[in-house]
Amino acid sequence: MTFSSLVVAITLIISYTATSSVATDDTFSVDLIHRDSVDSPFYDRSMSFAQRMGHALQRSFINAKQFRSNINGSTYQADAIPDHGEFLLNISYGDPSQKVLAIADTGSDLSWMQCKPCTKCYKHTAPLFDPKSSSTYQPIDCESETCKAMTVATNCSSTKKCEFLSLYADGSVSTGTVSTETIKLGDRVLPNIVFGCSFINDGVFQPTWGGIVGLGGGDYSLVSQIRTLVPGKFSYCLIPYPLTNEFSNKSSKMIFGDFDFGPNVVTTPLVQKIPKTYYHVTFEGFSVGDKRICISDDLNSTKPLLKGNMIVDSGTTLTMLPPKLYDEFESAIKEAINVRTIKDPQKVLNLCYRSAKVTKMPNVTMHFDGADVELSRDNVFVTVSKHIMCFGFLSSSGLAVMGNIAQLNHLIGFDLENNVLSFKSTDCERL
Numbered sequence: 001m002t003f004s005s006l007v008v009a010i011t012l013i014i015s016y017t018a019t020s021s022v023a024t025d026d027t028f029s030v031d032l033i034h035r036d037s038v039d040s041p042f043y044d045r046s047m048s049f050a051q052r053m054g055h056a057l058q059r060s061f062i063n064a065k066q067f068r069s070n071i072n073g074s075t076y077q078a079d080a081i082p083d084h085g086e087f088l089l090n091i092s093y094g095d096p097s098q099k100v101l102a103i104a105d106t107g108s109d110l111s112w113m114q115c116k117p118c119t120k121c122y123k124h125t126a127p128l129f130d131p132k133s134s135s136t137y138q139p140i141d142c143e144s145e146t147c148k149a150m151t152v153a154t155n156c157s158s159t160k161k162c163e164f165l166s167l168y169a170d171g172s173v174s175t176g177t178v179s180t181e182t183i184k185l186g187d188r189v190l191p192n193i194v195f196g197c198s199f200i201n202d203g204v205f206q207p208t209w210g211g212i213v214g215l216g217g218g219d220y221s222l223v224s225q226i227r228t229l230v231p232g233k234f235s236y237c238l239i240p241y242p243l244t245n246e247f248s249n250k251s252s253k254m255i256f257g258d259f260d261f262g263p264n265v266v267t268t269p270l271v272q273k274i275p276k277t278y279y280h281v282t283f284e285g286f287s288v289g290d291k292r293i294c295i296s297d298d299l300n301s302t303k304p305l306l307k308g309n310m311i312v313d314s315g316t317t318l319t320m321l322p323p324k325l326y327d328e329f330e331s332a333i334k335e336a337i338n339v340r341t342i343k344d345p346q347k348v349l350n351l352c353y354r355s356a357k358v359t360k361m362p363n364v365t366m367h368f369d370g371a372d373v374e375l376s377r378d379n380v381f382v383t384v385s386k387h388i389m390c391f392g393f394l395s396s397s398g399l400a401v402m403g404n405i406a407q408l409n410h411l412i413g414f415d416l417e418n419n420v421l422s423f424k425s426t427d428c429e430r431l
Helices: 049-064 222-228 323-337
Strands: 022-024 027-034 087-093 098-105 112-114 153-156 162-167 173-185 188-202 211-214 233-237 252-256 266-269 283-288 291-294 310-312 319-321 352-354 364-368 371-375 381-385 388-391 393-395 400-402 410-415 420-425
Touching: 188 222, 211 222, 266 371, 283 323, 291 323, 319 323, 323 393, 371 420
Parallel strands: 098 211, 112 188, 310 400, 319 393
Antiparallel strands: 022 027, 027 252, 087 098, 087 173, 112 211, 153 162, 162 173, 173 188, 233 252, 233 410, 266 420, 283 291, 283 364, 319 400, 352 388, 364 371, 381 388, 410 420
């Protein structure tokens, strides 16, 4: 089992609140609450905006270390469990139902939560889920096709039940029983959802976490499992970060099922890779004004571009780029703005300016296979303090990742039935 950060993810924490609205019988929407929102249990009123943003940027640096390509570049893995996600999810399990606040992770498939009796669990501020009190809880047999199809390690318990084991490079561990349960998202009741009822957890888990909700592309992620109930499509629209110390309680939106994007939408293929967890697209490069900056997989620019060379992840703040492309892109931005740079007060990012001094912004476009996505000033720069903004991109030797700053104020749709990713410039606060 691997983790990112929208997932989705998107390394996406997403919050489905009880105030979600139903659009049609086969489509419904839910709220996405940022981890630093006043509605989040992670919200710390004593922290300034600059401190909160500094922590978010540091989480991106940790996420950058999670993605590793293999020799041929066709697969990669996440090395550590994410205490770095950006959105929270309220989900209810069982009958009678019990609400659980969990990390929603677009880089994971199997969902899991802490359950009674917990042999060894991390301290949890909310009551643990008791499977014996639920009339709809059902453990899965170890000889079942579901157990055999798990992407995490499994074995057979003494009672012939399917046990899962997730080990992480940082030493964290989660193990328990693969089971089915009825869950509730907003007012939608979803029966027979496969998840892990975890009885042993140890590592860097936080007390407010009830578990993980997998929103990746694998067969047993929550997104994939509800495809029998709603079309295999989901969309989200992330509102910009506020520019004040008081973090906004406004919420972003996520929609499951069909959604009419209307005109001016651009699309690019989702590239299928193993594992199926991640949402891969083919990234070609940037334009800064009239200057085109192309990505190359090595110094031999005549080599064909590797398909699926970037993932789209709502849980990572910064966009991570290959070092050569990052250097060329940063230089082009610096040349186009042509004002004095300053140092990042957080000592995290390289290219920073006093916001008031930047009076002109070049037109910036991300080029994907078949889709040109225009980036606004809010997509290119992140405000790190009251008067300072910094370049929202990171040089990384790992897999390229389109982070959530680059996605702000874009309606982004994942069509898993036709393997297409859609972008549309949108005022997300009005969606």
